Amino acid sequence: xxxxxxxxxxxxxxxxxxxxxxxxxxxxxxxxxxxxxxxxxxxxxxxxxxxxxxxxxxxxxxxxx
Amino acid sequence: xxxxxxxxxxxxxxxxxxxxxxxxxxxxxxxxxxxxxxxxxxxxxxxxxxxxxxxxxxxxxxxxxxxxxxxxxxxxxxxxxxxxxxxxxxxxxxxxxxxxxxxxxxxxxxxxxxxxxxxxxxxxxxxxxxxxxxxxxxxxxxxxxxxxxxxxxxxxxxxxxxxxxxxxxxxxxxxxxxxxxxxxxxxxxxxxxxxxxxxxxxxxxxxxxxxxxxxxxxxxxxxxxxxxxxxxxxxxxxxxxxxxxxxxxxxxxxxx
Numbered sequence: 446x447x448x449x450x451x452x453x454x455x456x457x458x459x460x461x462x463x464x465x466x467x468x469x470x471x472x473x474x475x476x477x478x479x480x481x482x483x484x485x486x487x488x489x490x491x492x493x494x495x496x497x498x499x500x501x502x503x504x505x506x507x508x509x510x
Numbered sequence: 511x512x513x514x515x516x517x518x519x520x521x522x523x524x525x526x527x528x529x530x531x532x533x534x535x536x537x538x539x540x541x542x543x544x545x546x547x548x549x550x551x552x553x554x555x556x557x558x559x560x561x562x563x564x565x566x567x568x569x570x571x572x573x574x575x576x577x578x579x580x581x582x583x584x585x586x587x588x589x590x591x592x593x594x595x596x597x598x599x600x601x602x603x604x605x606x607x608x609x610x611x612x613x614x615x616x617x618x619x620x621x622x623x624x625x626x627x628x629x630x631x632x633x634x635x636x637x638x639x640x641x642x643x644x645x646x647x648x649x650x651x652x653x654x655x656x657x658x659x660x661x662x663x664x665x666x667x668x669x670x671x672x673x674x675x676x677x678x679x680x681x682x683x684x685x686x687x688x689x690x691x692x693x694x695x696x697x698x699x700x701x702x703x704x705x706x707x708x709x710x711x712x713x714x715x716x717x718x719x720x721x722x723x724x725x726x727x728x729x730x731x732x733x734x735x736x737x738x739x740x741x742x743x744x745x746x747x748x749x750x751x752x753x754x755x756x757x758x759x760x761x762x763x764x765x766x
Binding site (some may be wrong): 451452471474475476477478479482483484486487502503504505506507508509510 | 526527528529530536549550551552553554555556560561562563565566569578579581587588591594595596598599600666667694716717
């Protein structure tokens with residue numbers, strides 16, 4: 446299905462957030478996620494179903510002031 | 511010692527982690543600064559290159575407490591979602607809450623700031639709000655559940671120092687028992703010392719150190735200024751006066 450990942454149009458075969466993260470190579474990467482602007486905790490990724498057109502944000506620790 | 515939400519911090523200097531020439535220089539600056547709290551952010555992970563993991567390993571090695579921010583957020587929803595992502599990533603309920611209202615000055619949007627602070631406090635966060643010196647906004651933030659206020663010295667990254675001395679003195683006097691941090695706008699150690707002499711509990715800065723020609727040296731300069739300024743505050747300084755008062759006794763002076 447087609448979704449948007451960090452602003453970029455992306456096609457994924459996975460139907461859950463957890464599987465999509467693994468499919469995109471984030472399986473063992475320290476990230477946090479939001480779907481359609483709402484935070485999705487790591488504990489809910491396996492049961493969070495993705496649907497066509499979802500907007501997924503994947504963030505990681507970065508430098509900040 | 512400064513206390514933030516019941517946590518004692520030995521250093522009154524809080525340091526940002528952005529804009530350093532290299533990770534090694536960042537680490538060196540932190541060691542020289544003695545800072546006990548580092549601000550960090552969350553940003554989009556570009557691909558699966560694990561840049562976030564590498565940065566996180568660097569911060570963990572510093573052995574400091576981490577204060578994630580919501581930098582760049584312009585709405586309540588954006589800030590709240592970012593805070594939740596930061597809490598999970600950094601495993602801390604501390605959040606430096608920034609809700610920006612003006613692009614050129616990066617002045618906080620006080621209305622959105624108060625609303626976001628209330629939501630996050632109810633969600634269990636310990637909120638460090640980046641605010642102005644406005645007394646009413648300060649009062650509303652405390653009512654929203656904040657136990658720390660972080661008024662700006664000047665616009666972020668400007669290096670202008672304490673642009674409204676009267677306003678900062680007022681907010682310090684208005685909330686004498688609240689931990690208060692001067693956040694943003696400092697460019698020189700003398701400005702940090704001035705903030706500490708006014709009785710602020712700590713200062714938070716980033717650009718002044720990261721963009722100095724020698725960040726580690728500037729970090730130590732700020733560290734010493736913060737200590738000196740606090741010593742002066744604790745020492746109960748003399749009152750200034752308009753006219754001279756001779757320090758050398760007149761009694762006993764020879765008649766010549």
